[in-house]
Amino acid sequence: MIPLARIAVWGLSLGAAILIVLILSGSGDVQAKVGEASLLFIFFSINSLAGFLLIKRRPELTLLGAAAIGLSVAAYFVILHSIFSHGLISTGETASSSDAIWLLFVITLLTSQASMLLAFRRDEDSPLVNLALSVGLIALAALTTLTILAAAGTGVGTKVYAILAVLYLLGALLPPCLRWEETERA
Numbered sequence: 001m002i003p004l005a006r007i008a009v010w011g012l013s014l015g016a017a018i019l020i021v022l023i024l025s026g027s028g029d030v031q032a033k034v035g036e037a038s039l040l041f042i043f044f045s046i047n048s049l050a051g052f053l054l055i056k057r058r059p060e061l062t063l064l065g066a067a068a069i070g071l072s073v074a075a076y077f078v079i080l081h082s083i084f085s086h087g088l089i090s091t092g093e094t095a096s097s098s099d100a101i102w103l104l105f106v107i108t109l110l111t112s113q114a115s116m117l118l119a120f121r122r123d124e125d126s127p128l129v130n131l132a133l134s135v136g137l138i139a140l141a142a143l144t145t146l147t148i149l150a151a152a153g154t155g156v157g158t159k160v161y162a163i164l165a166v167l168y169l170l171g172a173l174l175p176p177c178l179r180w181e182e183t184e185r186a
Contacts, residue, residue, distance in 0.1 A: 019034055022034055033083060033084055036083050037080055037083065037084075040076060040079055040080060040083070041076065044072045044073070044075060044076040044108075045072075047068075047072045047108065047109065047112045048068060048069045048072035048073070048112070050065075050068055050112040050113070050115040050116040050119060051064075051065040051066065051067070051068030051069035051070075051072070051111075051112065051115050052065065052069065053065075053115070053116070053119040054068065054115040054116075054118055054119040056119075057119045057120075058118060058119060058121070061115075061118055064111070064114065064115055064118065065115055065119075067111055068108075068111045068112045068114075068115040071104070071107065071108040071111050071112075072108055072112065074104065074108075075104050075105055075108040078101055078104055079101060079105065082101055099151050100151075102151075103147060103148065103151045106143075106144075106147045107144060107147065107148075110140050110143055110144045110147070111144075113140055113168070113172070114137060114140045114141075116172075117133055117136050117137055117140070117171065117172060118133075118137070120175065120176075121133055121175075122179075125175070125179070126178070126182060128178055129174075129175045129178045129179060129182075132170065132171050132174040132175050132178060133171055133175055134171070135167055135170060135171040136167070136168050136169075136170065136171015136172050137171065138167075138171075139164045139165070139167035139168040139171060140168055142164050143161070143164050143165070143168065146160065146161065146164070
């Protein structure tokens, strides 16, 4: 039996060779689409790393980590299909199709960020660090809910999104600083 890793190596190598041939022999349009697909892959592979990290560090949250990975893979292929069908800036899609792609993208991003916050949580964190992480997670949950509601036609003002984004950033950036401050105090 051929090891799965060897199949992956050969599959990736063959895929890279095909892409190089397409780039060399194709039109500028093909080259641009291959470039866009590559950049998209970089973005979503980085995005999915939070899910892998969450599964490794907090196995009890494997479902959320797997959701972050699965959403990243799904969003990659959905957006890739859109690129190859209509180009990066779509003019051929219906508004509802474009909205669905945007919704998938945002939910994927927010799920990945939640996975990241939870992956960096430590059992020995102080109540203050846990509070900061909780604020970030609550802000992400609210952003996800508002994004879904906006897709359904119920929007809120940009100030609400901006405030939630600031609260998320605070929840993501404060914990390392609080840990640092606690270490300096000890």
